[in-house]
Amino acid sequence: MKPTTIIQTAAIFGAIAVGIGAFGAHGLKSMLEVSGRLETFETAVKYHFYHSLALFGLGMLAMIKPEWKKLNLSYWGFTFGILIFSGSLYVLCLSGITWLGAITPLGGVAFILGWLGLFWGSFTSPGSK
Template identity: 40%
Template sequence: MSGRLALQAGALLAALSVAIGAFAAHALKTRLDPAMLANVETAARYQMYAALALMVLGTLPGQTRAPLPLLLGAIIFSGSLYLMAVTGLRWLGAITPIGGVLLIAGFVLAALDARR
């Protein structure tokens, strides 16, 4: 993934994180039970971590391996938690760790690429 694309993806992820977090805090606060609301907050927080990382990596030369796993990890991790919260389908929680592993892999790849 190019640096420019990583920056764009990170900025969009960040914007969505803020929008979803605000929506959950206001519109969903009375509609979701506290555990599901906490899931949305966790999803938005980790999405923002990935977004910030993508924006930083997009400015650094040689960071070509980390952005894609970070992007996919954010989509799968946060997306599965968002869907679980609004649908109540708890089996979606089984997908969440796949996104977590991709996020971890992305951060590890970023560290390895920084050594070059």
């Protein structure tokens, strides 16, 4: 993955996280409180934003260490983690479709794979000495 693509993905995800977070705090707060899902929504936003920042850092690292080609696993782990973990929680909170909670852990696994991909990419890539 090109560093600019990683940074652009981070920028889009970051902007979406801020927008969703603000919408949740101002436009949806009372609905989320009534449904008891405010904390779940806040968790989704936190993980979304944390991993947007992680993607940004990954893009910067990819610029500094272009020889670390195996960082792609990290990119895809963070990206799918945001989409599956945070995405499923957003839909759960807004729709009440509870079976989505069953796929949320897959997003968590994707996040873990993203972090392990960062480790693996730095450890096994040429020039990582």
